[in-house]
Amino acid sequence: MRVLLVEMDTHTYPFYLKACAKCFDVREGERVHGIVVRNGFEALVFVQNALVHLYSACGMAESGYRLFEEMPERNRVTWNSVINGFAINGRPNEVMTLFREMGFEGVLPDGFTMVSLLTACVELGALALGRRAHVYLLKIGLNKNLHVGNALIDLYAKCGSIGEAHCIFNEIGVRSVVSWTSLIVGLAVNGFGKEALDFFKELEEEGLVPSDITFIGVLYACSHCGMVDEGFAYFKRMKEEYSIVPKIEHYGCLVDLLGRAGFVQEAYEFVQNMALKPNAVVWRTLLGSCMTHGHLALGEVVRARLLQLEPKHSGDYVLLSNLYASEGRWSDVQTVRRNMFQKGLRKSPGHSLVELKNHVHEFLMGDKSHSQRKEIYKMLEDVMKKLKVEGYVPRLSNVLADIEEEEKENTLSYHSEKIAIAFMLINTKPGSPIRVVKNLRVCVDCHLAIKLISKIYDREIIVRDRSRFHHFRDGICSCKDYW
């Protein structure tokens, strides 16, 4: 996009910069930024705000922030633009800090601010913090704001409190398709696929038009519930009834739908024949299915494609290595490991977050840094003892190394989610639910162990992992072991 900049005045720049932001054309935006400076308009707050928005919206939150720092005059929009920049670029801690600073400067938050704040809470999985934000915005009457309502649905759903998400949905007077989509996606990631599809049906009965994102939620629900035929039927309806052109994300869902259900060869054929060029995520989905269902030969083929597309993705090395490990091919495991280390790649360390009395505690794998470490490890030993009485046998194939069996067992018992759960068993009242947010996917062994812990200690345990929720209760998980 490029137009002649004759006759551009101070009123035109914001319009034009907004357009640049909308098509992520940061280069053109920078060019205009230069012109603005040369013409001496850089101190005008409207122009400045448009520039902060441009950088924030194009993934350059830091650049937006640098401008913000230099601004002689700021208003609420300036604050909102820079805060939102951090919110949409995955920097929740900066959002929290700036929100506080905004308050110190006497600038009152509005709906825009609260949406950014809620987005940051979602990112952190900080349910208690999100609830405080909710209470606050009730006080200032912002709960009537549709965008805020939708952000609240997302907050509660993504923090595993689907009942509260439901309440918010019911309280919204006039809902948009986004309200419905947020709830459908929320139900789907929490393992309530059937309910998600019921809501989709209701949405249609209300005469609303689902969006491409609504269909991502629907396809996600199908793939996580093993509804293969239904998924393809929805995909067909999406194209034919709603004239939505499928995006790579939709194809990704279908690959997952097939692969997850064990149709791994079919998934591979689907990838080769689909209308869009498969990206790394699609190939990675397929590699995940190869891993789950033990298709070693195909896994190696898929791995080769991934190496061409994204040679530096450490997660792919881990997946392949686990695939070899599950077949007991330890020398291949070693080769992959060595390969990975030689390229300077490291497995991203697993960590788990839990919220206790307005504080977020973080635990790493094998963490021994916590002030309560003695009690925690004593509790862990107790837990492991009780698990074994219940017939628990550690599943070791997921461990990335061909170390001695005993040592492997040790490594597993110290996975961050187990430590976090032990910490919460010590510090919370019997019977109260335990919520854990994990950065990686929960492994088979932890999944089995947590199921048993939920039964033995009579606790509801809600784990949000990298891709979905697990609600553990009475020894079973909402994912029905299909995740």
Place this chain on the structure above:
DNA sequence: ATAGGGTTAG
């Protein structure tokens, strides 16, 4: 006249 928001496959 001019600036800002929510839902998105692994």
